[in-house]
Amino acid sequence: MASTPYTVRWGIMATGWIAEMFTKDLLTNPACRGVSDVRHEVVAAASSSAKDRAASFLSMVGAPSTAKPYGSYHELVADPDVDIIYVATPHSHHFQNAMLALEAGKNVLCEKSLTVTASQARKLVDKAREKNVFFMEAVWTRYFPLSIKVRELVSTGAIGQVYRVLADLSFNKDAAEGRVEWDDSHRMVNPDLAGGALLDLGIYSLTWIFQTLYHLQPEKEKEAPKVVAAINKYHTGADEMTSIIVQFPKHKSQGIATTALRVGTDVDGHNSGGPAIRIQGSGGEIQVMGPAYRPLQYKVIKKDGGGNVEVVDCPIPKDTERDWGHGMFWEADECARCLRDGKRESDTLPWSESIVIMEVMEEALKQGGVQYPELITTDVFDAQSPLNTGKR
């Protein structure tokens, strides 16, 4: 007889776009993705602007009528019925908001990029350790079956020794008069919200480099990379095009992570431009069709394959009753399993790896001369920061 699934009760912090995507995924039936050991409940959501907004959000996503709306993040983290908080605010807010939740003794899943600076990431990890709670950066792509399969192919030597990974995530948002399509106040380009290509999109290019070249390095051989970056800045001061060479000298490997806001990985919206990710080994290559954050297909090309290419489609399962399935449920399942098993961090994205990636991004931004305001780069927690109270 099947045992009762382990249930996790979620509180959603913020009511924007990704909060909607993620919460709808939480509400799907796990059986639709072949999962029976864990399940999710949405028990509360908070908006920093108004309780009504949280109520509308809960109703819009189809949460149960028992789910509680809050008009502040403070109230949400104080709710004893919430097991884990999903932080879905802009990156500028992650440090203060995640710390607010950790200080309250809550488990936390925090959107990417984890923070604005590496020091902030280290402080959050220290706090999670001190409070003995679960904490994870929400890099959903790592939990896709496609990513798991690609890591398995790399680690079992399917394409020999992997020496180089090329990964891109770029959107063509070029507009007239030197602008991009977003207003200057939009979080994608607004320095006050830690805008820019790297922290928002480039982190996925780095994810592919790290999950293949770094994550799979044996623990004793873990090597922090050398970093060389080139950045073009937008007129707001945020980065609009960033290219990073990530070098692991002892492993003789390199990753090239690119991201941009004026040219796209997918030129015509039909993937005609080729793969977003190329994982190149001595015996072949794995190509992943983008977008890098939500890939749906990979190819294995063997050096001695005689021109045969294995093409594998990995569609994202849908809950037909809710007509929904975005692919964020796999990271939620990981959180649930970690909580069930008493784990404080995920093996698939350990704390140390999130920190190394933040260090790489910080170094790249430094080399490119990108600077963010003190309010969002401080690593001093302030429960009354406007980032926590919503007093903008």
Ligand SMILES: NC(=O)C1=CN([C@@H]2O[C@H](COP(=O)(O)OP(=O)(O)OC[C@H]3O[C@@H](n4cnc5c(N)ncnc54)[C@H](OP(=O)(O)O)[C@@H]3O)[C@@H](O)[C@H]2O)C=CC1
């Ligand atoms: N994993 C993924 O695929 C994706 C991840 N993301 C990540 O999620 C985060 C949020 O992105 P997204 O949902 O697109 O952003 P939105 O602008 O759509 O939503 C952000 C929400 O944060 C809250 N917020 C609090 N303070 C502010 C402020 N000063 N300005 C704007 N919003 C504020 C608001 O909710 P309220 O008023 O209710 O408090 C707002 O709705 C980012 O870190 C981004 O990197 C984004 C898209 C995809």
Ligand SMILES: O=C1OC[C@@H](O)[C@H](O)[C@H]1O
């Ligand atoms: O994480 C993300 O993935 C999808 C993108 O559209 C979004 O800007 C980014 O935050």
